[in-house]
Amino acid sequence: MNPAPDAQPETTVEERAALLRLCQRYGIAPDYHDIWGKHTVVPEHGLRALLRAMGVEAGDRAQVEASLRADEEAQAAQAIRAPLPPVVVFWLDAQPWTLTLQAGVRDARMHWNLVEESGALHDGDVHDFRIELPNSMSFGYHRLDLRIEVRVNESGDSPAAGSTEDRIENRLLASTLIIVAPPRCYLPPLLREGHRVWGPAVQLYALRSQRNWGIGDFNDLAKLVRLCGKHGAALVGLNPLHALFPHNPDHASPYAPSSRRFYNVLYLDVEAVEEYAHCAEARSQVMAPDFQARLRTLRSMDLVDYKAVAAVKMPILELLYGQFRRVSLTDVNPRRAQDFRAFQASGGLALRQHALFETLQEYFHRLDGEVWGWSQWSYPYRDPNSPEVAEFARTHAERVEYFEYLQWQAELQLAAVGMSSLDSRLGIGLYQDLAVSVDRSGAESWSAQDLYTQSASAGCPPDDFNLHGQDWGLLPLLPERLRARAYAPFIAVLRANMRHAGALRIDHVMGLARLFWVPRGDLPDAGAYVAYPFEHLLAILTLESQRNRCLIIGEDLGTVPDEVRQAMDRCRILSYRVLYFSRQQGGEFQAPNEFPLNALVTSATHDLATLAGFWEGRDLELRRNLGLFPNQAMRLQQLEERKRDCAQLLSALQRESLLPPDISPQPRWPLAMTPQLALAVQEYLARTPSRVLVVQLEDLFGCRDQVNLPGTVDQYPNWRRKLPLELEKWEEDGRFAELARRLAADRRQ
Numbered sequence: 001m002n003p004a005p006d007a008q009p010e011t012t013v014e015e016r017a018a019l020l021r022l023c024q025r026y027g028i029a030p031d032y033h034d035i036w037g038k039h040t041v042v043p044e045h046g047l048r049a050l051l052r053a054m055g056v057e058a059g060d061r062a063q064v065e066a067s068l069r070a071d072e073e074a075q076a077a078q079a080i081r082a083p084l085p086p087v088v089v090f091w092l093d094a095q096p097w098t099l100t101l102q103a104g105v106r107d108a109r110m111h112w113n114l115v116e117e118s119g120a121l122h123d124g125d126v127h128d129f130r131i132e133l134p135n136s137m138s139f140g141y142h143r144l145d146l147r148i149e150v151r152v153n154e155s156g157d158s159p160a161a162g163s164t165e166d167r168i169e170n171r172l173l174a175s176t177l178i179i180v181a182p183p184r185c186y187l188p189p190l191l192r193e194g195h196r197v198w199g200p201a202v203q204l205y206a207l208r209s210q211r212n213w214g215i216g217d218f219n220d221l222a223k224l225v226r227l228c229g230k231h232g233a234a235l236v237g238l239n240p241l242h243a244l245f246p247h248n249p250d251h252a253s254p255y256a257p258s259s260r261r262f263y264n265v266l267y268l269d270v271e272a273v274e275e276y277a278h279c280a281e282a283r284s285q286v287m288a289p290d291f292q293a294r295l296r297t298l299r300s301m302d303l304v305d306y307k308a309v310a311a312v313k314m315p316i317l318e319l320l321y322g323q324f325r326r327v328s329l330t331d332v333n334p335r336r337a338q339d340f341r342a343f344q345a346s347g348g349l350a351l352r353q354h355a356l357f358e359t360l361q362e363y364f365h366r367l368d369g370e371v372w373g374w375s376q377w378s379y380p381y382r383d384p385n386s387p388e389v390a391e392f393a394r395t396h397a398e399r400v401e402y403f404e405y406l407q408w409q410a411e412l413q414l415a416a417v418g419m420s421s422l423d424s425r426l427g428i429g430l431y432q433d434l435a436v437s438v439d440r441s442g443a444e445s446w447s448a449q450d451l452y453t454q455s456a457s458a459g460c461p462p463d464d465f466n467l468h469g470q471d472w473g474l475l476p477l478l479p480e481r482l483r484a485r486a487y488a489p490f491i492a493v494l495r496a497n498m499r500h501a502g503a504l505r506i507d508h509v510m511g512l513a514r515l516f517w518v519p520r521g522d523l524p525d526a527g528a529y530v531a532y533p534f535e536h537l538l539a540i541l542t543l544e545s546q547r548n549r550c551l552i553i554g555e556d557l558g559t560v561p562d563e564v565r566q567a568m569d570r571c572r573i574l575s576y577r578v579l580y581f582s583r584q585q586g587g588e589f590q591a592p593n594e595f596p597l598n599a600l601v602t603s604a605t606h607d608l609a610t611l612a613g614f615w616e617g618r619d620l621e622l623r624r625n626l627g628l629f630p631n632q633a634m635r636l637q638q639l640e641e642r643k644r645d646c647a648q649l650l651s652a653l654q655r656e657s658l659l660p661p662d663i664s665p666q667p668r669w670p671l672a673m674t675p676q677l678a679l680a681v682q683e684y685l686a687r688t689p690s691r692v693l694v695v696q697l698e699d700l701f702g703c704r705d706q707v708n709l710p711g712t713v714d715q716y717p718n719w720r721r722k723l724p725l726e727l728e729k730w731e732e733d734g735r736f737a738e739l740a741r742r743l744a745a746d747r748r749q
Helices: 013-025 045-054 059-082 216-228 274-278 280-287 287-298 306-330 336-365 388-397 397-423 443-446 479-484 489-499 534-547 560-572 611-616 619-625 634-655 675-686 727-733 735-748
Strands: 031-033 039-041 089-090 097-099 110-115 121-127 130-132 140-153 166-181 197-202 237-238 258-265 429-434 454-462 470-475 502-506 512-518 528-531 551-553 574-578 599-602 692-696
Touching: 013 045, 013 059, 039 045, 045 454, 045 512, 045 528, 045 619, 089 735, 110 166, 110 489, 121 675, 166 258, 166 280, 166 534, 197 216, 197 735, 216 237, 216 727, 258 336, 258 397, 258 443, 274 306, 280 306, 280 489, 287 306, 306 336, 306 397, 336 388, 336 397, 336 443, 388 397, 397 429, 454 611, 489 502, 534 551, 534 560, 574 634, 611 619, 611 675, 619 634, 634 675, 675 692, 675 735, 692 735, 727 735
Parallel strands: 089 166, 197 237, 197 692, 237 429, 429 502, 502 551, 551 574, 574 599, 599 692
Antiparallel strands: 031 039, 097 130, 110 121, 110 140, 140 166, 454 470, 454 512, 512 528
16 A cells, blocks of 8 residues: 555645646646535645656655656747647537647748648648638548748758758648537437437346357347347447456456457357358367257356356367468458458557457466466566567467457457347447446557556545445556547547447546546545546547447436536437436435436446345345445445335336336335336336436346446456346247337337
């Protein structure tokens, strides 16, 4: 742990003022208000630790003052060297577009050239250090070059005063990316026409079927999509599909990925890979009685056994890659080889480095099973640009290509699911989820080390569910580095996750404006909020949303600044409204007509109790058994609050004439959730004016235990619980059809 605040020497008023100025320069807020409205001052040791995490020395007064001076000098030098910032944002509905230079070269003529993405050219002179940009630009990413007129002699040097042996040259002074953003995010035609839609949300791994290999896969997802189309759903919600860790399948959280640009290959349907039909060895192994027995065991389990699933899938996938090399890469099937080479080319350096990371991590993990990430590799291999890494890539080229092949198969199978959603006329299609950031040990943090700090984690302050706050173990992006890269990594992540999606949920959308950083090795109470270039990130989000025809939902639970919610409303980013938290001032549940239009509504989330679990107090029982309450008084308080919540929900249903006849509006605790009561809750949400309703499948099927229990790692089977019913039996079971019938009636009104 870092030293506690009382271990720090006392600072004077002047010293603290200097520290706060330095924090302000780097966007670190010295205080905040928690979810209960309590004002919290960040301890000084936390502020200093976060400055260090940004590469700024602030250990004592001398270092703080030196860092302030260095920053002022760097800003002054940068303004002279590059009078344009790396990125400038304009909104399509906010003209005129005028760009003012940060600094100028006196007594010199300057000229600008603008190249639009379309190739259209514009130019002009700089007047009074201002550039008036053409109002004909469409939204997109455009490049502006600023040139200065310089006199040079024949040798290329600036001539002596009065020399006549010279010529005029226009030298490049600065370049900047001009982002012209549409005012609002994309809205699908169904929603533009005023329809209110619904769809289920599923944890993909949780799908059971009679043919999968112990984990829900892309084939199961396609079946669910077709079923939803048949019953009038407009979308299918998913957990993040991000790449995890093949060497450690039990690292199962989709919100702590290795990379957000690539896929979790355990979701592959092995038998749907084209090579499977032509690989006799693979088919022989799969059809062997002992292998089939293993598959039956994996399917029958109530929890996903990730390690056992990987043990059956990965060896067969290796055989299929071998078949691909023997056939497609030897001119027997040139079409497929060409498709693969095109995929590699489109994936570029990012794909190559991801596959190289997988190969390196596999190599070092086999040498030492305790090697969990790249920071434990032999030192030269920690640098993706080192000669040793280049040599490793050369000598392990086939293995690197194997991991590229897996990503190719995942891309093909998810693309097929996307096409299935179109064929099934879902209206929106796949509703995917984007995690806040990445795990510190993974591919993205290795290949882009300059973008992330390794000395802090993203997290959150204390709240009702996590009384000590949270450290998510995810790496925060460095705002200044992201801006210097013209946000290219952020753009790439958005595009990767929108490619086959009709809607995208931005987890912890507040992170576009500010993110809570926790110093590494310290507790969350030493953390602070760090500001991000919200307007720039918001502009990019609206632009990519329109280009990819992708609806955007922002998860805005908890303490969210007013300016974030106002911007979401202005840019048509749907709010994320959860029934449990949708209350009036007196604690009563909001009436359906009090919910907002531009919102997605749902009964719960993966981090909260299921409807049955909430009703029975199952989550409170779990937290008690696992010692997650700080004291008995807190547990009893939350139990009493839960009893009131349940009574208030019954009253809300009764006001809407939705209370089932066999349910008393004044029941005795403990309560039991019934199928009809669960449907009544979904009907209640269906009556809201909100554009989208998402039904958690755990609620439909009466699951008592929640998907993820925050605050636990190994004490609870997070991200492993399967749904109780095989996909093939849903129609016969009738609950999904009945849900669809009732919601369709309410949503059409």
